[in-house]
Amino acid sequence: MQRSINDFKSNAAVILKSFNAEYTKTPLRIKVIDAFMVYALLTAAVQFLYMLCVGTFPFNSFLSGFFCSVGFFVLSVSLRMQVDPSSDEFKGLLPERAYADFVLCGCLLFLVVWNFMG
């Protein structure tokens, strides 16, 4: 049992080390987006935790806040996919264009959320 735990720890350390080594090669622009994605996820997690601990009241506000965070995360993922230079999927798409789409969708998301919040 103790051995399997030690194996897990050593494997995890190897994975993390390898991940950090590779992540340092990631362009700065992608790292900024990643930071925003983690920020969005953490915010959603805090709200979800509040819902578990306290309750959903006021329900509209909870849904608005939670889905705003999730929505922002999804849009950020989309932006990341479109501006990632290692991806061939959106090769012909300018980063400015991807950013403009992100901004437009973000505005729309915040508008809907604000109206739904009540």
Added chain:
Amino acid sequence: MRHICVEFWGAILLLLSVSLHVSDASEVITSHDTKGIKDIVLSNAGSSGDFGASLKDAYFGSGALALLGATDKLQKGAVCGLASSKLASEAADLEAAFYASQIQGLAGCGDAKAAATAEKLAVASLEAGVRDMRSAYYALSTLAALGRTAPAKALDSALALLQKLKASKGRLRDTPKGAASLTATAHGYLAAAAAQKVGTISSQHMPAVEGLLSGIPQVLETVGGSSFFSDADTDALEAVARFVQGIESTCSDECSLDKLQLGQLAKMLARAKSAISVQDAYYVLSASSLLTTSAKLPKPVTISLQSASVPLSSPEVDVVVQEFGGNPAAVSGVEGSISKGSKGNAKPIKFVFQGQGSYKASLTGLDISLGIYRLIVAATEGNSKVEVASSTFAIALTGSVEVTEVTLTVKGTDTSTVKNKKSLAYPSKLDKKLDMDPNSQLKVTFAATFPGIAQAFTPQQAFISLKSRASGALVLVAAKASQSSPNDYSATFGPTTIVKQIGTQAGLFDVTLTIGDEALAEALVWRLGAVSVSHAPAGEGTAAPTQPPPTAAQLEAARKPPIQHMFRQPDKRPPAVVSLAFAALSATPLLFLLVRLSQIGINLKGFPSGSGATYAVAFHGGLASILEAAE
């Protein structure tokens, strides 16, 4: 073609007939109205009988009394004296001559001097040349009434006016209002008729006179239009009356008048119900009597129902067909049909002549039951059965109801225990009151039969009523028919029924069985006796009521309790410290973001400089403003 016209007359021109019942008549002149008209004339005549020294009123009043057959009420000396004195005065004119000559004819004055003065005025007027049709009529009619003749030359000016009638295809159109136009036309007819009496009409004027006859249908078509008379035509009655007089005097044979047009005229005459002057009275009496007695126009036939209630045991309908004035009408047959309401299946019925205008029809074998029916009766004439009159009546086929026995059963509220049971034969009543305590209820059962009716019949009302002897308050309980046997009825009630309707009133109540229907000749009301009602006592320790319990009406009118608004309970909220803690917690990711961004070395080195900086600031400022506006 004639029957609709006759229908109108049957409904409207009952001016002098005696209380004939005609259905579907929106406007009926009754004998009461006739009496009213007579009263108006006599009151205008005054005690001296000279109609307030008004020659015009004397003329119309004398004519009206003559038409009413009340010439004995006419004070001939007074009106003759009035006519003579007016003609003797210097102010006498053609109109006065006309009125005076007519009065002389009606009252038989025999004043030669006055007659000569009138003739002189009329001839002078004709020789001077009459300007309008009314003057022509007055002049020629004066001479005709006096039995004088007029020189051919004097006739020329009056007859020349008839050319106008011919030129305008029958009706003068140079008058602004419909009624005045029609009056002028009618005066033309009357003038032509008078001209034939007072002289020889030259060949020059004959086409104009003959043209009048051919123009009558066209005039009728115009007059019959709904928009011809307006409400502002206050002299419409004069126009119609003179027009009828003109037709009557001009037509040499029966005029081919359109029934609808004549109906329109008859409707106009019906306004006589509001006659307030002697003039109105004369016009309506004159026109209606001419319409109904002249052989040149079809006579109205009225159909009256002898009884609107027919017992189903001997279902026979009697109608009387009469002419105006009450004489039996000479019709060849009477037909009819009966239906349940206006949309029901009409079943033909055959009337048999009984003599004196009376016809009888049997309804036996028509498979009809009790109720209100629509009866249409039509009188026909000739072999081709031309309908000359038709009337619609509502008749009630009535029957009787019988209840031979009533059973009153006092049961426990569980309906299984019979505490008391009494049977009564009609019309006996309970010799001893029944007790109805809070745990019991009374059931009243009876069988209602309708003798002579084969079909099932459900009366409109079948109920038990309980009347409190103390307060007079009434409790009504409907009796329900059994589904298996429609004639068996039952009504069940208890103290709770009484409480619902009049409150907790106890004591003796009189029980009455009532069965009624509009088709029943007489309702059945059977007083069954009395029941003693008691209610459940109030809870132990409750104070006795200081006043009688309120009735249902009092409860209805009593002040209602104030409305208590119900609000949703607010949701449970967490303690403020928890909410604040989570608010702080939700801000921690922002700290992470800032730390992380600083870690990865984010900077603004790539931010445009120069003019590009302006655009970049404007772009980000725009975004910020959008988000701010959204919030």
